[in-house]
Amino acid sequence: MARFTPKVVTANALIEGDVIYLTADDRWTRLHHEAELIEDEAHAQLRLLHAMAQKSVAVGAYLADAKAGPNGPEPTHFREVFRTRGPSNYFLGKQAELV
Amino acid sequence: MYNYSEFDESFVRARVAQFSHQVERRIDGSLTEEEFRPLRLMNGLYLQLHAYMLRVAIPYGTLNPRQMRQLAHIAQTWDKGYGHFTTRQNIQFNWPKLSDVPKMLSALADVGMHAIQTSGNCVRNVTADHFAAAAADEIEDPRPYAELLRQWSTDHPEFQFLPRKFKIAITGAAQDRAVTAAHDIGLRIVKNDAGETGFQVLVGGGLGRTPMVAMTVRDFLPVEDLLPYVEAVLSVYNTLGRRDNKYKARIKITLHETGKEEITRMIEARFAELRPLFGGNDQALLADIREAFAPPAFRNAPVDAYDAFYKADPVFRAWADTNLAQHRNDQYAIVTISLKAHGQTPGDATADQMRVMADLAERYGHNELRVSHEQNVILPHVHKSDLPAVHAALMQAGLGTANVGLISDIIACPGMDYCALATARAIPVAQEIATRFDALKLEHDVGPLKIKISGCINACGHHHVGHIGILGLDRAGVENYQITLGGDGTEDAVIGERAGPGFAYDEIVPAIERIVLAYLDLRESPEETFLQAYRRVGLPPFKAALYPGEGNRDAA
Numbered sequence: 001m002a003r004f005t006p007k008v009v010t011a012n013a014l015i016e017g018d019v020i021y022l023t024a025d026d027r028w029t030r031l032h033h034e035a036e037l038i039e040d041e042a043h044a045q046l047r048l049l050h051a052m053a054q055k056s057v058a059v060g061a062y063l064a065d066a067k068a069g070p071n072g073p074e075p076t077h078f079r080e081v082f083r084t085r086g087p088s089n090y091f092l093g094k095q096a097e098l099v
Numbered sequence: 100m101y102n103y104s105e106f107d108e109s110f111v112r113a114r115v116a117q118f119s120h121q122v123e124r125r126i127d128g129s130l131t132e133e134e135f136r137p138l139r140l141m142n143g144l145y146l147q148l149h150a151y152m153l154r155v156a157i158p159y160g161t162l163n164p165r166q167m168r169q170l171a172h173i174a175q176t177w178d179k180g181y182g183h184f185t186t187r188q189n190i191q192f193n194w195p196k197l198s199d200v201p202k203m204l205s206a207l208a209d210v211g212m213h214a215i216q217t218s219g220n221c222v223r224n225v226t227a228d229h230f231a232a233a234a235a236d237e238i239e240d241p242r243p244y245a246e247l248l249r250q251w252s253t254d255h256p257e258f259q260f261l262p263r264k265f266k267i268a269i270t271g272a273a274q275d276r277a278v279t280a281a282h283d284i285g286l287r288i289v290k291n292d293a294g295e296t297g298f299q300v301l302v303g304g305g306l307g308r309t310p311m312v313a314m315t316v317r318d319f320l321p322v323e324d325l326l327p328y329v330e331a332v333l334s335v336y337n338t339l340g341r342r343d344n345k346y347k348a349r350i351k352i353t354l355h356e357t358g359k360e361e362i363t364r365m366i367e368a369r370f371a372e373l374r375p376l377f378g379g380n381d382q383a384l385l386a387d388i389r390e391a392f393a394p395p396a397f398r399n400a401p402v403d404a405y406d407a408f409y410k411a412d413p414v415f416r417a418w419a420d421t422n423l424a425q426h427r428n429d430q431y432a433i434v435t436i437s438l439k440a441h442g443q444t445p446g447d448a449t450a451d452q453m454r455v456m457a458d459l460a461e462r463y464g465h466n467e468l469r470v471s472h473e474q475n476v477i478l479p480h481v482h483k484s485d486l487p488a489v490h491a492a493l494m495q496a497g498l499g500t501a502n503v504g505l506i507s508d509i510i511a512c513p514g515m516d517y518c519a520l521a522t523a524r525a526i527p528v529a530q531e532i533a534t535r536f537d538a539l540k541l542e543h544d545v546g547p548l549k550i551k552i553s554g555c556i557n558a559c560g561h562h563h564v565g566h567i568g569i570l571g572l573d574r575a576g577v578e579n580y581q582i583t584l585g586g587d588g589t590e591d592a593v594i595g596e597r598a599g600p601g602f603a604y605d606e607i608v609p610a611i612e613r614i615v616l617a618y619l620d621l622r623e624s625p626e627e628t629f630l631q632a633y634r635r636v637g638l639p640p641f642k643a644a645l646y647p648g649e650g651n652r653d654a655a
Contacts, residue, residue, distance in 0.1 A: 014126070015197050017150035056128045059146060077576050079148075079515060082524075086149050087516035089444045089526045092179055092194070093149045 007044045008035040008066045008073050009051045010083070011058035019083045019094065020058060022051050028058060030094060032084045033072030038063075100161055100467065101246050101391040103211040110254070111208045114215060118142045119201035126198060143214025144200055147519045153192045153203060154217040159227035159245040159269075160188035162468040164457035169210040171453035177203050182453070184438060184446040186472045186510055186559055187266070188226045189217055193517055215253065220261045222252035222333070228270040228277045229471035232394060233433045233479035235425040238288045239296055241271035243388045244325060247381065251326055258333055262340030263348035265333065266305075273590070278472060280304045280313045280592035281564060283350045284332060287590075291319045298325065302332060302362075303354035306558035310594045311351045316363045322385075324370075327377045331370035335362065395465035397428050398482050405483035415490050417543070418501035423486070426479075432486060434464075434478040435471070436493060437500040437508060441537040445511045445529050446474030448498075455496040463489050472561075473510055475503065506541075506548045506615065507533035510561055514554025514571060515578075521554035523571025523578040524604075528552055531608045536615070545615055548629045551586075564588035566630045567614060568595045569607065580607040584614070584641055585633045596638055598645055610645055617644035 009022035020028040021035035029035065038044040044063055051061035064080050066073040075081045086093020103111070118138070125135040139145075143154040155170070162170075170190060174182045177199040178192040185191055195203060207213055216223060225245045232240040248267060252258065258265070270277040271288040279285030285301035298320040304313025320328050336350045339357060347356075354362050409416050424433040436456060438446050448456070456476055460468045463485040469477035481489055493499040502508050509532060512518065514525030529552055536542045551565030555572075562568030568583035579601040586595030602610045615629075621640055622632045633641070 012146055012150075017146055017195075017197065019149060055131050056126070059132050078578060079573075082515055083148055087193075087526075088524060089447075089516055089530065090179075 004039065004041045004044075005065050005076075006067060006073070007038045007063040008032070009038070009044075009047050009061055010035070010064045010080075011051060011061035014057055014059055017059075022047060022058075022061075026050070028054075030098065032066075032075060032080075033069065035066070035073050037066055037068055037073040100163060101242075101388060107211070107250075108208075111211075111213045111215070114142070114213065115201065115204045115208050118204060122197060122201055137219070140218040141215070142200075142204065143217035144195075144197075145218065145519075147193070147517050148515070149517065150194045151197060151200070152517065153195050153200060153214055154185070155190050155192070155207060155212060155214045156217050156224040157188050157190060157212075157470050158249050159225060159231070159242045160229050160470040160472075161227075161231075161242060162470065163466050164461040164468065166210045166212055167453050167457035167460070167468055169206060169212070171450035171457070173203050173206055174453070175450040176206075181447050181449045183444070183513065184448065184470050184474050184476070186474065186512070186561055187224055188229075188470050188472060189224055190470070191513070193513075218264075219259075220263050220265075221259050222248075222255065222261075222265045222267065225249050225252070226266070226268045226277055226282075226472060228272055228275075229469040229473075229477050230276060230424060230433055230479060231271060231469075232392065233426050233431075234272050234274075234276075235427045236274050237272040237427065238290060239271045240392055241269040241277075241286070241288055243385060243392050244286070244288075244298075244322075245269050246388045246391075247326065247385050248329065250384070251330075251381075258337065261333070261337055262342050262353075263345070263350075265336070265350070267329070275588075275590035275592075276471075278561065278564065278588040278592070280590075281306055281310075281561070281588060282313065283336075284329060285313050286325075289319060295321070297321045300328065300332075302366075303351040304592070305349050305351045306561060306563045307349070308346060308556045308558075309349075309351065310558065310563040311355070312592045312594065313351075314354065314359050316359070316366060323382055324374065326381045327373040328366075328370050331366050331373050334369050334373070335365045339365075395467070395480055397431065397465075397480070400430065400482060400484055402430055402483040405486050408487045412487075414494075414501075415487060418490055418499060419486065421501045421505060421543075422503045428480075430483055432481055432483055434481050434486070434489060435503045436476045436478065436498050437503055438475050438498075439502055439508050439533065440497055440500045441502075441507055441533045442530050443533075444526050445509050448476070452496050452498055455492060455498065459489055459492055473508065475508070502533075502542060504547050504549070505543065506536050506545050506550060509533060509550045509552060510565070511552040512554050512559035514552075514560075518554060520557060521571070522556070522573040523554050523580065525552040525554035525560055525569075525571055528569060528571070528580065528604075528607055532611055535608050535612060539612075541615070541619075544625070545619065546625065546628055548615070549588075550611070561588060562586070563594045564592060565595060566633070567611065569611075572601065574601065578604045580604070580610075582610065582614070582645065584638060585630070587630060598638065598642055600646075613644045613647075614641050617641055
């Protein structure tokens, strides 16, 4: 069986639409590196169900590939990298708000 | 231009009220996202990568200054100070908060605008030639018909749940600036042998994953048969169109699976049933609509000042040569305001720029603005004597770029900088191509050349009909760009040919440069455009320029 690629649970916030991540202590954070890095497939499914149940907070929750980094989980796919910062044509979105 | 009737006004207000309640119920938890999603999409509200996006229809691309100012106000009040004009004559706001959207829709309703049917499997915003009622080569203004179609299709009970979205485009001119052949229905106003006005009806065009040029199903449709005929086309599509497979659901697939002859027979049979049901109210309505599109009172004044300025000022001359088009009135010109300043995002305008354009339309442009599918804004009626003042004001606002129709006048979809469907970025590729050719000082030498970029197979950036088309894909977790060549979106529509393997993000701009330099080498004269040259020599010399190592390998 293929080895499970670690995941984070991510979604968009209901009101702002901003990208959010589920933390190990059941908070939603705007920062990828604060997310819970999930290394077990069964646990990932449970966490996703937990996220999907929060209908008034998070929209469109899904599992995104990630890897461990020095400061916490890091995205691996470029789409997820873009989601951690915002568009490349303007300094707007997370990259501006989290400075 | 057309102003909302009491009926339009109350319909749009009622919808704003309805959607406001739906938003409230979503926020208080009474509606789940699954329940809310189709409701928000019916009102043009998407959830994208970083935020919500509100898509507002600009019917047939026509705006008045008050509407443009309201768009500026919305951008500044509830968004981040700018808007993005799209390839379907819509404007998109990229950062609204869900709780603010009812206020935005209410502000739109104040100026006779809305976001209804800008998403979903229904008849979308009807688009038209952006030079309508101004172009010298036009038979008739297509917009009264577009408005008739808008009223007929808005909330049409039979066509709210079509197999897939449905796009209609219309042109009244010989030169097709509305890409009619790439629409589900394309309408071209023509004259028959008896000198009567009617439509050539094209069906089944579309880009996306299966690009197809539309087929003509009627060479001449009398004007008074327009609604029953379009209704017949939609009715047949609604019955036959596939709902089992999203990728085979557009009418282009229905047409190919059914066959042109059979589908034409079915359309004509349905038309025969529907025609008697249209008792003439549509024609009475059309007559009223036509009055609303009466031409402005053109000024009669000398144009010497323009001629003198043209001779004296090289910057103005360069702009006039690229950004002006011939108006039907010799004293007038059609001004295309480029939203493609080198290095900027194609189709974006700030709130301040929108206000400048509104002011200019009011002061010099008979209160009319247009939005083109090529993501520029048009002042369709400017007296030539006013052009120096218009140009000066545009320059001050960063809107004076002289590049319409040139290599930096690029169409680009939002791509992965905004869109949740995108597989790669499109905007930065456009920015870098424009910046590169500006640095090379080559674009005026290269001449007319349309580059169109899409960030996924859905082809919102019309890459298939770009002289050079670029399609951004995700290849094993890396952005990769495929090039197509020789596409054409005019009356002789052609789908471009794929040039070969794709290029990485940092290789795509140099690849485009190699194509353009190859063209400069092989053209017979500066008058031979890129597209003409491509049609003469075909793909091989461009392929050789794109993949320089390959020929050697073959020879070895």
